Amino acid sequence: MLTKSAAKTFFLGGTALCSIAFVLLTMDTLAQFPDRSNQENMTPAVVRGNHIWTKNNCMGCHTLMGEGAYYAPELTKVMDRRSPEWIAEFLKDPERMYPGRRKMVKYDMFDPAEVGAEEAKKNVDDIVAFFTWVGEIDLNGFPAEPDLAQAPRAQAVDVAPSSNLAKAPVYFSTVCIGCHSVGGQGGQVGPALDGVASRLDAEFMRKWISDPQSVKADTTMPDLGLEGDDLEAILDYLATLKE
Amino acid sequence: MQYKSQKIAWYFFAACMGLFGLQLIYGFILGFDRMGYDVLHDWIPFNTARATHTNLLVVWMLTGFMGAAYYIIPQESGRELWSTRLAWIQYYSLLLVGVVAVVGYHFNIWEGRKFLEIPRPLDYLVVVNVLAFLLNLFMTIWKGKNKSTTAMVLFFGLLMAALLYLPGMYTFDNIVHDSYFRWWVVHLWVEGVWELIMGAILSFLLIKLTGVDREIIEKWLYIIVGFTFLSGILGTGHHYYYTGAPGYWLMVGGIFSALEPLAFLGMALYAIAMARRGGRNHPNKLALMWTIGCAVMSFVGAGFLGFAHTLPQVNIWTHGTLVTAMHGHMAFWGAYAMLILAMITYVLPEMTGRKLFKGWVPEWAFWLSNIGMIAMTGAFAVMGVAQVYMERKSGMDFLEVQESLEVHAFGLVLAASLFTLGIVLFIRNFCAYGRPNDEVLEA
Ligand code: HEM
Ligand code: HEM
Ligand SMILES: [Fe+2]
Numbered sequence: 213m214l215t216k217s218a219a220k221t222f223f224l225g226g227t228a229l230c231s232i233a234f235v236l237l238t239m240d241t242l243a244q245f246p247d248r249s250n251q252e253n254m255t256p257a258v259v260r261g262n263h264i265w266t267k268n269n270c271m272g273c274h275t276l277m278g279e280g281a282y283y284a285p286e287l288t289k290v291m292d293r294r295s296p297e298w299i300a301e302f303l304k305d306p307e308r309m310y311p312g313r314r315k316m317v318k319y320d321m322f323d324p325a326e327v328g329a330e331e332a333k334k335n336v337d338d339i340v341a342f343f344t345w346v347g348e349i350d351l352n353g354f355p356a357e358p359d360l361a362q363a364p365r366a367q368a369v370d371v372a373p374s375s376n377l378a379k380a381p382v383y384f385s386t387v388c389i390g391c392h393s394v395g396g397q398g399g400q401v402g403p404a405l406d407g408v409a410s411r412l413d414a415e416f417m418r419k420w421i422s423d424p425q426s427v428k429a430d431t432t433m434p435d436l437g438l439e440g441d442d443l444e445a446i447l448d449y450l451a452t453l454k455e
Numbered sequence: 456m457q458y459k460s461q462k463i464a465w466y467f468f469a470a471c472m473g474l475f476g477l478q479l480i481y482g483f484i485l486g487f488d489r490m491g492y493d494v495l496h497d498w499i500p501f502n503t504a505r506a507t508h509t510n511l512l513v514v515w516m517l518t519g520f521m522g523a524a525y526y527i528i529p530q531e532s533g534r535e536l537w538s539t540r541l542a543w544i545q546y547y548s549l550l551l552v553g554v555v556a557v558v559g560y561h562f563n564i565w566e567g568r569k570f571l572e573i574p575r576p577l578d579y580l581v582v583v584n585v586l587a588f589l590l591n592l593f594m595t596i597w598k599g600k601n602k603s604t605t606a607m608v609l610f611f612g613l614l615m616a617a618l619l620y621l622p623g624m625y626t627f628d629n630i631v632h633d634s635y636f637r638w639w640v641v642h643l644w645v646e647g648v649w650e651l652i653m654g655a656i657l658s659f660l661l662i663k664l665t666g667v668d669r670e671i672i673e674k675w676l677y678i679i680v681g682f683t684f685l686s687g688i689l690g691t692g693h694h695y696y697y698t699g700a701p702g703y704w705l706m707v708g709g710i711f712s713a714l715e716p717l718a719f720l721g722m723a724l725y726a727i728a729m730a731r732r733g734g735r736n737h738p739n740k741l742a743l744m745w746t747i748g749c750a751v752m753s754f755v756g757a758g759f760l761g762f763a764h765t766l767p768q769v770n771i772w773t774h775g776t777l778v779t780a781m782h783g784h785m786a787f788w789g790a791y792a793m794l795i796l797a798m799i800t801y802v803l804p805e806m807t808g809r810k811l812f813k814g815w816v817p818e819w820a821f822w823l824s825n826i827g828m829i830a831m832t833g834a835f836a837v838m839g840v841a842q843v844y845m846e847r848k849s850g851m852d853f854l855e856v857q858e859s860l861e862v863h864a865f866g867l868v869l870a871a872s873l874f875t876l877g878i879v880l881f882i883r884n885f886c887a888y889g890r891p892n893d894e895v896l897e898a
Contacts, residue, residue, distance in 0.1 A: 223681035245700075273502045277631075277775075281569070
C-alpha cells in the first residue's frame with residue numbers, strides 16, 4: 213500500500229510538472245496574443261473605450277467575449293447588428309429606446325445634453341472603436357451561429373444604393389431602422405414602414421414621431437426627441453413610402 | 456480549545472455571519488431585478504448589486520478561512536498564536552477594506568473586472584493585510600512543537616492564494632491579456648489552492664470528529680490535493696476556449712478540466728469512508744453532517760455541474776449564460792460555504808463550552824439551506840438551458856428571451872427564501888452559543 217511519503221512525492225511531482233507545462237503554454241499564448249487580437253489596430257480610441265468599459269463596470273450587466281454578467285446582451289458582435297449612429301442614440305438615454313423594459317444605467321458621458329455634443333460624441337466614438345476592435349478578435353468561433361435558427365437576427369443594415377432606403381435621411385437608415393424595416397431591410401420590433409404614407413396621414417405621423425407617448429401612452433416606440441430639420445427630413449421621406 | 460489566542464477565530468466567524476447575511480440581501484435585489492421588479496435601479500443598479508453580492512461572498516469566505524486558520528494552526532502546532540495583537544489589527548483592517556470597497560461600488564468606484572472589482576489602492580491594503588496574517592501563521596508554526604501535514608497544507612494553500620492574488624492586480628489595455636490573467640486568480644483560486652485549504656480543513660475536522668488515525672487521513676489528503684493540481688492547473692484552459700487564446704487550449708483545457716471532478720469525487724469518498732471507519736463517537740453529530748455534506752455537495756456543484764459545461768463542444772453554447780450561474784452557486788455553496796459552516800459548527804461548542812448538540816434550530820438550518828440551494832440551482836438550470844436554446848441556438852432576441860424567463864426568476868426567489876430561512880436559523884444558533892470564554896481551556 214502507498215505510504216504517506218510516496219503520496220507526498222506524487223503531490224509535489226505532479227504539481228511541479230503541471231506548473232511547468234502551464235508556464236510554457238502561457239509563454240506561447242502571450243506570444244500569439246498580438247496577432248490574434250490585432251494589437252496593431254488598438255488605437256488610442258480603443259484603449260479609451262476599454263477604460264470606459266472597465267471604469268463603469270459594464271461587465272456587471274453585460275458579457276463581452278462571454279465574460280461578465282448575464283443580465284444584458286452579449287456585446288462581442290454588437291457592431292454586426294447595430295450601427296454607430298444607433299449606439300449613439302441608444303446610449304444618450306437607454307430607457308427611451310426601450311421604454312418599460314429591463315433597464316440600463318444612463319451615463320451622462322454619452323448624453324450631449326449633459327456634457328456637450330463634442331464630449332458625448334468623443335465618448336461614443338471611443339466605445340464604438342472598442343467594440344469594433346473586440347468584434348475582430350479571433351475567439352475560436354465564439355459566439356457560434358445559431359444552429360436551430362428560425363428567428364431572423366437583428367443586423368446593421370447595408371443599404372444597397374438602388375433601394376428605397378438609400379434615399380432616406382441618415383438618421384432614419386441608422387436609428388429608426390433598428391426597429392422598423394423598409395423593403396425587407398431592418399428590424400422587427402416595430403411594424404414595417406412600407407406604404408406607411410398610405411395608411412397614416414401626415415399630421416398623425418408628425419405627432420406620433422415627435423412624441424409617441426402622447427398618442428398612445430403605453431407604446432414601446434421611443435420618444436427620440438426629434439425636432440426641426442431632422443424631423444422634417446424624416447417626414448418628407450416617410451411621405452414617399454406609398455403603397 | 457486549548458489556547459487562549461484561538462478565541463480570535465470566533466470574531467472572524469461572527470464577521471462571516473454578518474457579511475453572509477448582507478450578501479443574501481443583495482442576492483434578493485438581483486433576484487427581483489431578474490423578475491422585472493427593478494425598483495432600486497436608480498440607486499443600486501444591477502452591476503452594483505452583483506459586484507456587492509459576489510465580493511461580499513469572497514470576503515466572508517476569506518474571513519472564514521482566516522478564522523479557521525487561527526483556530527487550527529495553534530492547535531496543530533501546540534502553542535499560542537505568535538501575536539494576538541497583530542491578528543486583531545489584521546481583523547479590523549480586513550473588515551474596513553471590505554466595507555470601503557463595497558461602499559465604493561455604490562458610487563461607481565471600481566475596476567470593472569468580474570470578481571476583481573476592488574480598486575487598486577485597496578488591493579495594496581489587502582496585500583499588506585494578508586502578509587500580516589501569513590506572518591502570524593508562519594511564526595506560530597515555526598516556533599510550534601510540531602509541524603503537522605494538515606497545518607502545512609493549510610498554510611501552503613493560504614500562501615499560494617495570496618501569491619495568486621498578484622496577477623489579478625495587473626491590468627492590461629488589451630482585454631485578451633487582461634482576461635488571461637484574471638483567470639489566474641479566479642480559476643486557480645477556486646479550482647486550485649482553495650481546494651488545498653478545503654482539503655486541510657476537512658482533514659482537521661475528520662481527525663477530530665472520526666478519530667481515524669492521522670497518518671491515514673493525511674496520506675489521502677496528499678493524494679487528493681495531488682489530483683487537484685494535476686487536473687486543475689492545466690484545467691484553467693476551460694476559460695481560454697473562447698476568450699482570444701490559441702486553439703490548442705480547447706484540447707488541453709478540455710482534457711484536464713474533465714478530470715477535475717475526480718478530485719471532488721475523491722474528497723467525497725474520502726470523507727464518507729473516514730466517517731464510516733471512525734471508531735470515535737463524537738457527540739457533535741451536526742458538525743459531521745456539515746462536513747460530509749460539504750464533501751458531497753461540492754462534488755455535485757463543482758464536479759458534476761462543472762463537468763456539465765466544461766467540454767468545448769458544450770461550452771461554445773453555454774459560455775456566459777445562466778448555466779454558469781447555476782454551477783457557480785452550487786459549487787461555491789458546496790465546497791466553500793458548507794466548509795466554513797462545518798468548521799463553525801465544530802468550533803462553537805469547543806469555544807463556548809455550551810453543548811447544544813441537538814435541537815431543531817441547527818438541524819433545520821442544515822436541511823432548509825441545502826434543500827433551498829438545490830432548488831435555486833434547479834431554477835438557474837431551467838433559466839440557463841432555456842436561454843441557451845432560445846437565444847444561442849435559435850437566435851431569438853436577448854431581451855425577449857429574458858422576459859420570458861421572469862417567471863422562473865420568481866421560482867428562484869422562492870427557493871432563495873427557503874435557503875435564506877435556513878441561514879437565518881444558522882445565525883440564530885450561532886448567537887445562541889454566545890461568546891467564547893477561557894473556562895473551557897483544556898489543560
Ligand atoms: C469549488 C469549485 C468551483 C467553484 C467555486 C466554481 C465556480 C465558478 C464560477 C463562479 C464561475 C464563473 C466565473 C466567471 O465567469 O468569472 C465558473 C465558471 C466555470 N466553471 Fe467552475 N467552479 C468550480 C469548479 C469547477 C470544476 C471542477 C469544473 C469542471 C469540471 C468547472 C467548470 C467551469 C467552467 C467550464 C466554467 C466557465 C463557464 C463559462 O464559460 O461561462 N468549475 N465556475
Ligand atoms: C438569497 C439567495 C441568492 C440569490 C437570490 C442569488 C441570486 C443571484 C443572481 C440573480 C446572480 C446574478 C446572475 C446574473 O449575472 O444574472 C448571482 C450571482 C452570483 N451568486 Fe448568488 N444568489 C443568492 C445566494 C448566493 C450564495 C449563497 C452564493 C454562494 C454560495 C452565491 C454566489 C453567487 C456567485 C458566485 C455569483 C456569480 C455567478 C457567475 O458569475 O456565474 N449566491 N446570484
Ligand atoms: Fe474554472
